[in-house]
Amino acid sequence: MIKPQPSGSSGVWTAAILLAVISMLYLAREILIPLAFAIMLALILSPAVARLQMMRVRRVLAVALVMIVTIAAASGVAWVIFNQLIGVANELPRYSQNIQNKLKAMRAPGEGALGQAAASINELATELLSIEAPAPGDRAGRPLPVQVIDEPTNELAYLRNLLGPFLRPLGELGMVLIFSVFLLINQKDLRNRLFRLAGLDRLNVLTKALDDATQRVSRFLLMQLLVNVCFAILCGAGLHLIGIPYAPLWGSVAGILRIVPYVGAVVSALLPFTLSLAVFDNWTHPLLVLLLFAALELITSNFVEPWLYGIHTGISSLALLLTAVFWTVLWGPAGLILSTPLTVCVVVLGRYVPQFSFLDVLLGDEAVLAVEARFYQRLLAMDDQEAKAVADLYLREHSLSQLYDAVIIPALTVAEQDRHKGALEPTREQFLFLSIREMLVEFSERTPSEKNPEVSAGRAFCVPANDEADEITAAMLAQLLDQAGYAAISFSLDDSLEHAVGLMNPGENDTFCISALPPFAFARARTLSRELQLRFPRAKVMIGVWGFSGDAERALRRFQPSPPAKLVTSLADAVKFVVNAGCPV
Numbered sequence: 001m002i003k004p005q006p007s008g009s010s011g012v013w014t015a016a017i018l019l020a021v022i023s024m025l026y027l028a029r030e031i032l033i034p035l036a037f038a039i040m041l042a043l044i045l046s047p048a049v050a051r052l053q054m055m056r057v058r059r060v061l062a063v064a065l066v067m068i069v070t071i072a073a074a075s076g077v078a079w080v081i082f083n084q085l086i087g088v089a090n091e092l093p094r095y096s097q098n099i100q101n102k103l104k105a106m107r108a109p110g111e112g113a114l115g116q117a118a119a120s121i122n123e124l125a126t127e128l129l130s131i132e133a134p135a136p137g138d139r140a141g142r143p144l145p146v147q148v149i150d151e152p153t154n155e156l157a158y159l160r161n162l163l164g165p166f167l168r169p170l171g172e173l174g175m176v177l178i179f180s181v182f183l184l185i186n187q188k189d190l191r192n193r194l195f196r197l198a199g200l201d202r203l204n205v206l207t208k209a210l211d212d213a214t215q216r217v218s219r220f221l222l223m224q225l226l227v228n229v230c231f232a233i234l235c236g237a238g239l240h241l242i243g244i245p246y247a248p249l250w251g252s253v254a255g256i257l258r259i260v261p262y263v264g265a266v267v268s269a270l271l272p273f274t275l276s277l278a279v280f281d282n283w284t285h286p287l288l289v290l291l292l293f294a295a296l297e298l299i300t301s302n303f304v305e306p307w308l309y310g311i312h313t314g315i316s317s318l319a320l321l322l323t324a325v326f327w328t329v330l331w332g333p334a335g336l337i338l339s340t341p342l343t344v345c346v347v348v349l350g351r352y353v354p355q356f357s358f359l360d361v362l363l364g365d366e367a368v369l370a371v372e373a374r375f376y377q378r379l380l381a382m383d384d385q386e387a388k389a390v391a392d393l394y395l396r397e398h399s400l401s402q403l404y405d406a407v408i409i410p411a412l413t414v415a416e417q418d419r420h421k422g423a424l425e426p427t428r429e430q431f432l433f434l435s436i437r438e439m440l441v442e443f444s445e446r447t448p449s450e451k452n453p454e455v456s457a458g459r460a461f462c463v464p465a466n467d468e469a470d471e472i473t474a475a476m477l478a479q480l481l482d483q484a485g486y487a488a489i490s491f492s493l494d495d496s497l498e499h500a501v502g503l504m505n506p507g508e509n510d511t512f513c514i515s516a517l518p519p520f521a522f523a524r525a526r527t528l529s530r531e532l533q534l535r536f537p538r539a540k541v542m543i544g545v546w547g548f549s550g551d552a553e554r555a556l557r558r559f560q561p562s563p564p565a566k567l568v569t570s571l572a573d574a575v576k577f578v579v580n581a582g583c584p585v
Contacts, residue, residue, distance in 0.1 A: 014355045026330055033334045034172050038179030043218055049184055063184040084249040095278040209352040216313050216344045223308045228255040238292040244272050260337055269293035313344050319363040376411035384435040404476045405570045409546045412469045416517050433468050444479050458509035460488040460578050465516035465525040473546050474515035480575050506539040511578055514543045529564050540565040544574050
C-alpha cells in the first residue's frame with residue numbers, strides 16, 4: 001500500500017517537530033535514560049507478573065515478588081563474578097615472572113628485522129629528545145599555573161571521595177528500579193491514560209502501534225538474550241580448550257558485556273587476553289584468545305545478529321549501525337545499549353503516523369522500491385544487466401506469466417505514461433523496448449513449448465492495438481500461449497493485418513487477442529475490435545487491457561454497440577480464456 005507523502009508545508013512542520021523532539025531527548029536525558037531502561041526492564045518482567053496473577057496473586061504482591069527475585073538473582077550473579085575476579089587478582093603474583101619476561105621481550109624485540117626497525121625508531125626518538133627543551137612556562141615566559149589539592153581532613157571526606165564515582169550509577173539504578181515498579185503496578189492505568197490522550201478516534205491506530213512496538217522490542221530482547229547466552233557458552237568452551245584459567249567466568253563476562261553493542265565484546269576479550277599473557281610464557285595462547293573472540297564476534301555481529309534482529313525488529317542492518325551512532329552521540333553509553341529498542345519505537349512511529357512515514361522508509365527493512373519500479377528504474381539508467389537480474393530473481397519464485405503481469409507490464413505502463421508526457425527521451429525509450437524484447441527471447445528459449453500431439457484448427461492471433469508497447473505485450477501473450485501448447489501468432493505494427501490474416505482464413509475456432517496498455521489504447525482497441533468483427537464475423541475477439549485496475553464490466557460497455565467476446569486485464573486470464581474458447585493445437 002502506497003502511503004500518502006507529506007506536502008511541502010507539512011514537511012517543514014514535520015522537520016520542526018522532529019528537531020524539537022531530538023532537542024527534548026537531549027536536554028531531558030537525565031530522566032529519560034532511567035525511564036527507558038525501566039521500560040525495558042518492565043517488558044522483560046511483565047510476563048512473570050502476568051503468570052503470578054494467573055495464579056491468583058494480587059498485582060502489587062506479584063510485582064514485589066518478581067522484583068525481589070530479580071534483584072536477588074542479579075546480586076548473586078554479580079557477587080559470584082566479583083569473587084571470581086578477586087581470585088584471579090590474588091593469583092596474578094604467581095605469574096610475575098612471565099609478566100616480566102613479556103615486558104622484557106617487548107622492550108628488546110631481538111636481532112631480526114623487527115628488532116632493527118625498533119632500534120632505528122629508538123635512536124631517532126633519542127635524537128629528537130636530545131634537543132634542548134624550553135624552560136617550563138608558556139611562550140611569553142609566564143609560569144604555568146599550579147593547583148594544590150588538599151588531602152581529605154577526616155574519614156567522612158575520604159569516604160565521600162572514595163564512593164563519589166559510584167553514587168551516580170547507584171542513583172540511576174535506583175531510579176530504574178523505582179520506575180519499573182510503578183510501570184508494572186500501574187500498567188493498565190498508564191495505557192488507558194495514553195489512549196485518552198491520543199483521543200477516541202485514534203484508538204485503533206494506537207492499539208496496533210503499541211502492540212507492534214511491544215512485540216518487536218520483546219522479540220529483540222529475547223533474541224539478544226539467546227545470542228548472548230550462545231556467545232558466552234562458545235566463548236567459555238573455546239577458552240577452556242585453549243587452557244585459559246577461569247574459562248566459565250570469562251564466558252559469562254563476555255555474555256553480559258555484549259549487552260553493549262560493538263564495544264562489549266572488545267572489552268570482554270581484554271580480560272582473558274591479559275590473563276593469558278601472565279599465565280603462559282609464549283605468545284601462542286594470547287593470539288588464540290584474540291582469534292577466538294574475533295571469529296565469534298565477526299560471525300555473530302555480521303551474520304547472526306543482522307539476520308535475527310532484522311527479521312524480528314523490522315530494521316535494516318545499515319540502520320542499526322547508523323542509529324547506534326546517533327543514540328550514542330545523544331545519550332552516551334546508555335544510548336548505545338538502548339539504540340535498537342529505541343529505533344524499533346521510531347520505526348513503529350513512522351509506520352503508523354503518516355507525517356513520519358519517511359522514518360519507516362529510511363530505517364525499515366522493507367524494500368524501498370517495488371520490483372516493477374526497480375526493473376523500470378534500471379532500464380531508465382540503461383543498465384539492462386541489473387534489470388535482467390531483477391527479473392531473474394523474481395522468476396525464481398514466480399511463473400513467467402506472473403513476471404509479465406506483475407513486473408514487465410507495470411513497467412511498460414509507466415513508460416507509456418512518461419512517453420506521452422514527454423518525460424521519456426527517445427534514446428532511453430528505444431533502449432527500454434529493445435532490452436525487454438531481448439529478455440522475451442531469452443525467456444522463450446529457457447522455457448520450451450509443450451506441444452500437444454493432437455492437432456486442431458484453432459489458433460490465436462495476438463494483435464497490438466496502437467504502439468510498440470502493445471506490440472511487446474502481444475508477443476508476451478503469444479509466447480505464453482505457445483508454451484501452454486496452443487497455436488499463437490503475434491503480429492507487429494508493420495504487418496498488413498487484413499492481408500496477413502485474410503490469407504489464414506480465420507474460423508469459428510480462432511480468436512483475435514487485441515493487446516492494449518491503458519489508458520491511451522482504449523480508442524484504438526475499440527476501433528480495431530469493430531473492424532475485426534466486421535471483417536471476420538465467425539472468429540471470436542478478446543481484448544486485453546493489461547493492468548487495468550477499474551471495473552472490467554463497466555469498461556466493456558465502452559465497446560458498444562459491438563462488444564468483444566471477452567475483456568481481460570491480465571495475461572493469465574487471457575490464456576485461460578483462449579483455453580476455454582477451444583484453441584488447442
